[in-house]
Structures are given as structure tokens and as C-alpha cells.
Amino acid sequence: MNRAAVVAGLGAWVPETVVTNDDLAARLDTSAEWISTRTGIEQRHIVAPGESTGDLAVEAGGRALKSAGTERADMVVLATSTPDRSCPATAPEVAARLGLGGAAAFDIAAVCTGFVYALGVSAALVESGTAGTVLVIGADTFSTILNPADRTTRAIFGDGAGAVLLRAGAPAEPGALKGLHLGSDGTRSRLLEVAAGGSRQRSTGRPAEPDAEFFTMEGRAVFAEAVRHMAASVETTARLLDWRLDDLDRVVLHQANSRILVAVAERIGLPADRFVRNIERVGNTVAASIPLALADGVRRGELLAGQRVVLGGFGGGLTWGSVGLVWPDVVAA
Numbered sequence: 148m149n150r151a152a153v154v155a156g157l158g159a160w161v162p163e164t165v166v167t168n169d170d171l172a173a174r175l176d177t178s179a180e181w182i183s184t185r186t187g188i189e190q191r192h193i194v195a196p197g198e199s200t201g202d203l204a205v206e207a208g209g210r211a212l213k214s215a216g217t218e219r220a221d222m223v224v225l226a227t228s229t230p231d232r233s234c235p236a237t238a239p240e241v242a243a244r245l246g247l248g249g250a251a252a253f254d255i256a257a258v259c260t261g262f263v264y265a266l267g268v269s270a271a272l273v274e275s276g277t278a279g280t281v282l283v284i285g286a287d288t289f290s291t292i293l294n295p296a297d298r299t300t301r302a303i304f305g306d307g308a309g310a311v312l313l314r315a316g317a318p319a320e321p322g323a324l325k326g327l328h329l330g331s332d333g334t335r336s337r338l339l340e341v342a343a344g345g346s347r348q349r350s351t352g353r354p355a356e357p358d359a360e361f362f363t364m365e366g367r368a369v370f371a372e373a374v375r376h377m378a379a380s381v382e383t384t385a386r387l388l389d390w391r392l393d394d395l396d397r398v399v400l401h402q403a404n405s406r407i408l409v410a411v412a413e414r415i416g417l418p419a420d421r422f423v424r425n426i427e428r429v430g431n432t433v434a435a436s437i438p439l440a441l442a443d444g445v446r447r448g449e450l451l452a453g454q455r456v457v458l459g460g461f462g463g464g465l466t467w468g469s470v471g472l473v474w475p476d477v478v479a480a
Contacts, residue, residue, distance in 0.1 A: 149317070149318070150273070150274050150276065150315055150316075150317075150318075151270070151273070151274060151315075151316055151317060151318040151320065151323040151324065151325065152266075152269060152270035152273035152274060152281070152313040152314070152315070152316075152323065152324050153313065153314050153315070153316035153317075153320050153321075153322040153323050153324070153475070154311050154312075154313060154322040154324070154472065154475055154477060155214075155215040155280075155311075155312045155313065155314040155322065155475075155477070156211040156212060156213070156214035156215025156216075156217070156310075156311060156312035156477065156480070157210075157211055157214050157309075157310070157311050157312075157438070157441060157442055157445065157477050157478070157479045157480065158206075158207045158208065158209065158210025158211035158212070158213065158214055158309065158310045158311075158438075158442070158479070158480045159207055159210065159307070159308070159309040159310070159435075159438060159439050159441075159442035159443075159479060159480075160203055160206035160207040160210065160307065160308045160309075161192035161203075161305070161306065161307040161308075161429060161432075161439070162192045162193060162194045162195060162198060162203065162306050162307070163192070163195070164192060164193045164194070164195055165190050165191075165192055165193075166190065166191055166192075166193050166305075167179070167189065167190045168182045168183055168188070168189055168190065168302070171298070171301060171302055175296070175298040175301060176298060177298040177302065182302040183427075185302075185404075185406070186302060186303055186404050186405060186406075186426075186430075187404065187405020187406065187408075187424075187426050187427055188302065188303065188305075188405075188426055188427055188430045188431075189427045189428065190305075190427075190428060190429075190430070191304065191305025191306075191429060191430030191432075192305050192306055192307060192429060192430075193290045193305065193306055194288045194290060194291070194306045198288075199231045199288065200227050200229050200230060200231055200237060200286050200287060200288045200308075201230075201231045201237045201240055201241050201244075201286075203286045203288065203306065203307060203308035203435075204225055204227070204237065204238075204241045204284045204286035204308050204310070205241055205244045205245060206308060207284055207286065207307075207308035207309050207310040207435075207438070208223070208241060208245050208282050208284050208308075208310045209245055210310070210480035211282060211284075211310035211311055211312045211480065212245070212282065212312060213480045214312070214477060214478055214479065214480040215312040215314070217280070217312070218246060219247070219280065220247055220250060220280045220281060220282040220312060221250055221251070221278040221279050221280050221281065222250055222251045222252065222269070222272065222278045222280075222281040222282070223238050223239075223241060223242040223245070223247060223250055223251070223252040223253075223281070223282045223284065224238065224252075224253060224254075224255060224265045224268060224269050224281060224282070224283050224284070225237055225238035225241060225252070225253070225254050225255070225265070225284045225285075225286065226254075226255045226256075226257065226261030226262045226264065226265040226283070226284065226285040226286070226434040227254060227255075227256065227261065227285070227286050227287050227433075227434055228256050228257075228258045228261065228287060228289075228433060228434065228463070229287045229288045229289060229291060229292060229433075230254060233344070236252070236253055236254040237254055238252035238253050238254050238284075239252040239253075241284065242282075245282075247282070251278070255268065257434075257462060257463075257464060257466045258339065258433060258434070258462030258463035258464060258466065259401045259403065259431070259433050259434065259436060259460055259461060259462025259463065259466075260329075260401070260460040260461060260462040260464070260466040260467055260468050261285055261287075261433070261434035261460075261462065262283070262285035262309070262434050262435070262436070262437045262438060262458075262460065263329070263437065263458060263459070263460040263468040263469065263470060264329060264466065264468060265283045265284075265285065265434075266283055266311075266313075266324060266327075266458075266470055267327045267329055267468065267470065269281040269283045269313055270313065270324045270327065270470075273313055273314070273315050276315075278315075279314065279315050280312060280313065280314045280315070281312070281313045282310060282311075282312050282313075283310060283311050283312075283313060284308060284309070284310040284438075285308065285309050285310070285433075285434035285435045285436070285437065285438050286307070286308035286309075286434060286435050287306065287307070287308075287432060287433035287434050287435055288306040289304040289305075289306065289362065289431075289432075289433050290304060290305070290306050292341055292360070292361060292362045293361060293362055294358055294361040294362075294363075297361070299366065300361075300362060300363075300364070302430075303403075303404070303430060303431045304362075304430055304431050304432070304433070305429050305430030305431065305432050306432065306435075307429055307432040307435040307436075307439050308435045308438075308439075309435045309436075309437070309438020309439040309441065309442060310438055311438060311441075320475075321452060321453065321472075321473045321474065321475040321476070322472055322473070322474070322475030322477070323472060323473070324470050324471075324472050325387075325388060325470070325471055325472065326384040326385070326387040326388040326457075326469075326470060326471040327384070327387075327468070327469075327470045328380050328383040328384050328387065328468055328469050328470070329466075329467070329468040330376065330380065330466070330467050330468065331464050331465060331466045331467070332464070332465045333464065333465070335368075335372065335465045336463070336464060336465065337365075338364060338365045338368050338369050338372065338463070338465065339362070339363070339364040339365075339369060339462070339463035339464075339465075340362070340363060340364075340463065341359075341360065341361065341362050341363075342355070342356070342359040342360075342363070343355035343356070343359035343360045344360055364463075370404070370406070370407060370410075372461070372465060373403055373404075373407050373411075373461040374407055374410040374411055374414060375414075376461050376465070376467040377400055377401070377407075377411050377459050377460070377461045377467060377469075378411045378414040378415050380459050380461075380467050380468055380469040381395075381398060381400075381411070381415060381457050381459045381469050382415060383469065384457050384459070384469040384470060384471045385457060385471070387471075388471050390455060390471070392415055392416060392417060393416075393417070394455055395417065395421065395455055395456070395457055396421065396451075396454035396455050396456065396474075397421055397422075397423055397444065397449065397450055397454050397455075397456045397457075397474070398411075398412075398417065398421055398422050398423070398456070398457050398459065399422075399423045399437055399440050399441055399444065399450075399456060399457070399458045399459070400422065400437075400440075400458075400459045400460065401431075401436045401437055401459065401460040401461055401462065402424065402425060402426035402429070402430075402431060402432070402436045402437075402439075402440055403426075403431050403436075403461070404426070404431070405424070405426055405427070408422055408424060408426070423440050423441070423443070423444040423449055423450065424440070425439060425440050425443040425444075428443075433462070436460070437458055437460060441458075441479070442479040443479075445477065445478070445479040446479055450474055451474065452474055452475060452476040452477075453473060453474065454473070454474045455471070455473055455474075456471065456472055456473070456474050457469055457470070457471045458470050458471075458472075
């Protein structure tokens with residue numbers, strides 16, 4: 148392979164409205180201490196009435212283009228499980244609003260692994276010569292599909308968007324994506340789901356069950372699966388790149404739960420301070436999680452040019468994946 152997809156720009160955006168643990172404790176049968184102890188989350192950002200996933204994606208995508216010093220991209224790939232509408236995809240409208248009319252644009256739905264899946268697909272398009280530049284966005288507004296009375300999911304999830312611009316370059320360049328590993332297990336799809344609204348429920352001709360339009364998850368089982376698959380995927384990517392695990396300067400995982408991050412670190416034998424974390428400030432932002440963590444890591448000086456980095460995710464489906472790169476000299480916008 149003499150052509151690679153290289154990270155050239157990075158952008159992030161979260162809604163203005165902040166919901167703290169104290170805010171939730173005032174409305175639900177919970178406490179701020181209970182939330183922070185079990186999740187590591189102190190606050191999360193929530194969309195305002197009428198604000199959509201596409202709105203957040205436009206903001207983050209525009210910032211990634213600005214970071215890269217360009218106004219153009221050949222393609223837009225949007226990772227989301229909360230599109231503006233069930234039909235059509237949200238990406239074409241995002242592309243149009245960014246002034247990228249005519250660019251190919253499509254959505255990818257892999258829940259919390261969505262951004263890694265989108266990077267993999269986009270990298271293949273660049274490597275094949277189909278596209279010279281691809282704007283990859285992860286954006287979700289899970290607050291719109293949560294049961295208002297469910298203290299567990301309300302405490303965990305927040306809204307946001309993050310994006311990178313990929314350009315064609317050489318495999319040896321800093322920022323070149325490599326060592327991609329993806330996987331899934333559809334036999335466990337019921338662990339995280341929204342039961343109503345899809346063709347399976349609609350084809351019955353019966354009304355949806357009460358609360359079936361809300362997101363649900365089996366927390367303990369998800370915890371175990373997330374730790375197992377993210378740890379194994381990071382190990383696989385490191386092996387594909389002939390990197391020892393101790394060679395990794397930073398690991399940027401999906402920010403699902405602080406205890407999951409600690410458990411993955413222990414499982415692969417790396418110190419916790421090599422894991423970039425921002426979950427306490429934004430919560431679990433689903434497909435936006437990894438690019439938001441990347442942007443925070445750059446701004447705080449935790450991600451530096453020349454570091455060996457692996458990105459990894461786990462989400463509904465079940466899905467998981469990881470990819471590696473030597474971090475480039477890029478500014479987060």
C-alpha cells in the first residue's frame with residue numbers, strides 16, 4: 148500500500164446546556180454522589196429544544212475543516228444512531244450546510260463504535276483512490292431517546308459531536324491510520340437497543356409497548372462485554388502494527404464509564420494515566436465520544452505529535468473496533 152488516510156484536521160462541539168449531577172438528583176431518585184461513584188461523570192451537555200444531531204455535526208465538521216485549513220472535502224461520513232429523521236440519512240444535509248454540495252455523503256450506524264467504523268470505511272475509500280479527502284463526523288443526541296424517569300441512562304449519556312478530516316498521504320506519515328480491527332456479535336444485540344420504531348416492531352401492525360421507544364441496556368452484561376472486547380481489540384491493533392502494548396503512549400477509548408476505562412487499563416497492563424479521559428465533563432456521547440476525547444486531549448497537552456496512539460470503541464450491535472496512528476501535529480478547533 149503506497150497511499151494512506153492521514154488525519155489533517157480535528158473539530159469538536161457540545162451543546163450549550165449543561166446538566167450536572169445535582170440537577171439530575173433534584174429530579175430523579177438518585178444522588179450526585181451515586182452518579183459520580185458509579186460512572187465517573189460530573190456533568191453532561193444536552194441539546195436545546197429543536198436542536199438536532201445534524202446541527203451538532205455541522206458545528207464539529209466545520210471546525211475540523213477549519214483546523215485542516217480547507218473548506219472542501221470529497222465525502223462526508225457521519226457516524227450516528229440518532230439521525231435527524233429515520234429517512235433520509237443526515238449526512239447529505241450536513242454536507243450541504245457545510246457548503247460541500249455534490250460531495251458523496253452517507254450515515255454509518257454502529258452506536259458507540261460508530262466513529263471507529265466510519266474511520267475504517269473512510270480510510271479504505273482514501274486508500275483506494277476513490278476520495279482524496281473525507282470529513283468523518285461522530286455525532287449523537289442520545290438525550291432525545293432516553294426515558295426521562297430512568298436514572299441510570301439519564302446519568303450516563305450526553306450529547307455532542309466530533310470530527311476529523313482525512314486526506315490522502317503516505318503510510319509513513321504521522322497521522323496515517325493503520326492497524327484497523329473491527330468486529331461484531333449480533334447474537335447479543337438485545338443488550339443495548341431501542342425496541343420500537345424499526346421495521347420489526349412496525350411490521351407487527353400493533354402499537355409499541357409502553358416505553359419501548361426509549362433506549363435500554365443491560366448494564367452488568369454490557370460492562371463485561373465492553374471491557375473484554377475493547378481490551379482485545381486494542382491488543383489486536385498493537386499486534387498488527389508490531390507495537391508492544393508498552394509502546395503505546397496514549398489510548399483513547401470510547402468514554403462509556405470511568406470504571407470500564409480503569410478495567411481495560413488493568414486488563415492490558417497499562418497505567419491509567421496513558422488513557423485520555425474527558426467523561427467527567429461530557430458523559431457518554433456515543434459516536435462523538437472518541438473525537439471529543441481527542442480534541443480535549445490535544446487542548447490539555449496530553450496528545451502530542453509523535454506519540455503512538457490507539458483509538459478503540461465498543462457499542463451496541465454488539466460492535467467493537469480499534470485503529471492506530473502516530474499522532475500528527477494538529478490543532479483542535
